[in-house]
Amino acid sequence: MRYLPLSDADRSTMLATIGVASIDDLYADAPTNTLLKAPLDLPRGKSELDVERFFERLAARNTPASRASFFVGAGAYKHHIPASVDHLIQRSEFLTSYTPYQPEISQGTLQYLFEFQTQVALLTGMEVANASMYDGSTATAEAVLMAHRLTKRRKALLSGGLHPHYAEVARTISRLADDETVSMAPDVGATEDLIARIDDTLSCVVVQTPDFFGNLRDLTKIAEACHRHGALLIAVFTEAVSLGLVAPPGAMGADIVVGEGQSIGNALNFGGPYVGLFATRHEHLRQMPGRLAGESVDADGRRSFVLTLSAREQHIRRDKATSNICTNSGLCALAFAIHLTLLGEAGLRRLARVNHANAVLLADMLAGVPNAQVLNKSFFNEFTLRVKGDAGALLEKMAARGVLAGVPVSRLLPGQGLDDLLIVASTEINTDEDRAAFVDALKESL
């Protein structure tokens, strides 16, 4: 077996050193009737070539973004990733190392996490950020739990513009943690009156911008209302590239900012692994979940980095920990950090402008299509299109014409009378030809 270095001769020698006759003797503590007598009914091992063939055959049954005119977003976005990103994250020292528990031989990981924390704090307009969470949805749920700890209240108000799956994750964990959530109705046009719903019983209000339907939201007044009532504002984003062009939540008064970092440096991967971003104000640091890299010095006085404030974490606090989280999403955070390093401030701003412009171009072209209407007053690179008939059926027809046109709202919010809505995203990957193909396919399919 190509992955197992021990030979039968090695095994015999080792057994002799141990002083047992067979490896099975080492399993003496296992109830004997539970040890398998014969191999399980599973296929025999395959060569690397055959394994690759198996996966290539299945890969061929999918239609990847690169083989279509692609406008699918709603929480995950197709962007171009520079080749150097994927090369660097596959270096052995990044790919095959563990959590940096021994700082003297983990400075590479610790320094990039420190840089990542800085990038996230700058991007969100916040004071501190952690070393990443699993993804944007779990980061949102953790932010709600953190707000409960800080305010000693146990009720969260979820905006109707929050990604429905994020809301569902927060509701699921809240229900099972015996906390309360209040969910606003789906808010397609960003017209809900959150402020009227804020009172002294709430620990937090969770608002997404750009929201699920693509609208940009001014959080300033919501933040003020939250603070009047002793509640925290949790701002959520799913498209990190938007922060290159729109005002950061930190500048609008958010207390905790969480989001999905996938769109910088990370492939779509059919939903994971992604990277959750988590930032807050310095005063809330001790209640923040997740790993943190901090600066210190070594015995020679040289600048060094080390995991710090561990006393918040499960391996020390056990049942009093701020979260049960153990690993973060280190390698995805690295991909994010490298891509953002390559972009830099100038590149990110330019990339964001191109994304926005491409979405504006498409929206303008759609203005001339009968039976289709862009609903948004404002948007970044994604908007909601109202079509005649069922958006899901329309999408399948357009897919048959080589256009993956978006996400039907009813896939995430079934049974709410939103069957005629399609969420359409446009990034820098879309060309004039893609846009023309979209409009043609739409006209033919409507």
Place this chain on the structure above:
Amino acid sequence: MLDKTSALGPIEDDRAPATFTGNRGLDQEEPLLFEIGRVDATGVDIDDAAPVGTRLGGLERKAPIGLAGLTEPETMRHYVRLSRKNYSIDAGLYPLGSCTMKHNPRANEKIARLAGFADLHPLQPQSTAQGALEIMQTLADWLTTLVNMPAVALSPKAGAHGELCGMMAIKTAIAAKGEGATRNVVLIPQSAHGTNPATAALLDFSVRVVPAAPDGTLRAETVREHLGPDVAAIMLTNPNTCGLFEREIIEIAEAVHEAGGYFYCDGANFNAIAGVARPGDFGVDAMHINLHKTFSTPHGGGGPGAGPVVFSERLAPYAPVPFVRRVGEKLELVEHAEGTESFGRLTAFHGQMGMFLRALAYMLGFGAEGLAQGSKDAVLSANYIRASLRDLMTQPFGDRPCMHEVLFDDAWLHGTGVSTLDFAKAMIDEGYHPMTIYFPLVAHGAMLIEPTESESKASLDLFIATLRDLAQSAKAGDAPRFTGAPRLAPRRRVDETRAARKPVLRWEEKAAG
């Protein structure tokens, strides 16, 4: 005494004189990104945006961000230099107990990057992603067969997330029986991972700690004494965190079930028994499987991992959405809990597809027999280390066969002036990543060594010879070799107290002057 298998043999501690750059040959210092980057530098050329008006509703960013950029060659150099300050499994034995640092096959990386998977959106029409759903279904089949349990939730993103998933299903099942108000205690052994009590507490359970017997395992009788109508579940790791198989596991499961509770198994140590024994046969109701341990998806410096959870018949109905089901010729994702008994949703999409691909590729490469051989080799290697060090180092529960990891304590260091931490740091100078230290808490000054099945006998022998040399040196009174270590790493000991007292968690521009 160093074995002949070492290429170098012992070297003198002869530190080089100070250098102008601070570099030491290949060990190069690297400034922070923000000290070398510029706001106007970029490594990505992007055409100008089309000249169209904006629709940002007056919410344009006004202030600069302050991000530092680098061109591509500078970026390569920055991150390559950083990478060289890390230890890695590719470079050496990585004996972190409880973490299973095994070889990561590169074919799996190639497969995960096939455009047909990597470039697939989680919400694109399911008709255009049938191959991806087939991967999920095949992985589910392998996992449920390996454990002999009927259902699996693939979506948990890591081991701790899997624990949360399993305990959520248990809480839901208890509520469905109308016992939600009364069953609110979770039994957890002293030796458990910190994630177990943290998970239980997160779900508003209170934790009742169960002590182990002097041999390091749990007695069914002790568990029975802690059971009652208020107990929702036991969370038990098997093999446990001391590297021992819980020999009364079946009786424990029966006792918990008789008392109306559920058996959550922490599957962190599945690598000892995959293909050898099936947790379903022990009476387990839910167990997470760390794909990044047992099935070798790379640890990536601390994630991403993946923690699918397998369920017994009794808990299967409560598993979270989404899950895959076959409808005629097609596969479909069930994405909504409404109308089912599912407890809800754990994450935005379908789980760690990139990890599913790598784990399945690993399983297909091994096959059932190969997986069993891998588990056995891991157990054999751990016992070989135990047998080779037992005359010098002490074991908290006596000298008896262990599973895939061997636990030593620090009794043998008593009076030497060398602590477990010192010993670990001296291993760094010898070119090894230390073992897990100070965990589990039940062993004083714990040293938990997990070699995995990826090491050759020559590699194990050199590791053993190194530990023997260090142990003899400690006992011979050469404390400075340990207390001053490491001397030969990119950094000497880092001041953790300073980091925690005055946390500096991001770069900030120093004020002028």
Place this chain on the structure above:
Amino acid sequence: MTDCRYSKEHEYVLLDGDVATIGITDYAQTQLGDIVFVDLPPIGRKIDKGKEFAVIESVKAASEVYSPVSGEVVEVNSELGETPALVNDDPLGRGWLVRVHTSDRTEFDSLMDEAAYADFLKTL
């Protein structure tokens, strides 16, 4: 002169009139190691004998501090925010944690005096 008493959880109480100054003993700070953060209750909080009222964090551990007497917090040691090391350097002096207004002297009287605490430490 103020009177000092000790608890089995290694807290001390210095009583001055009806104001009790509470901190952790030298033994406790040695056991904890380098203290990096002290989480103190707000002024006005009522604390109960035997209940957790503060958390002290070292690099590798976090320990709850249990109140040896009941009362209302009238002052907290704000110096610890900047300089938690005071608990290590001078636990019975500048490293005190809180001052509480206590009305029940019997709780104080039931604690160990210095000699009894010294004997107790020998049993550990």
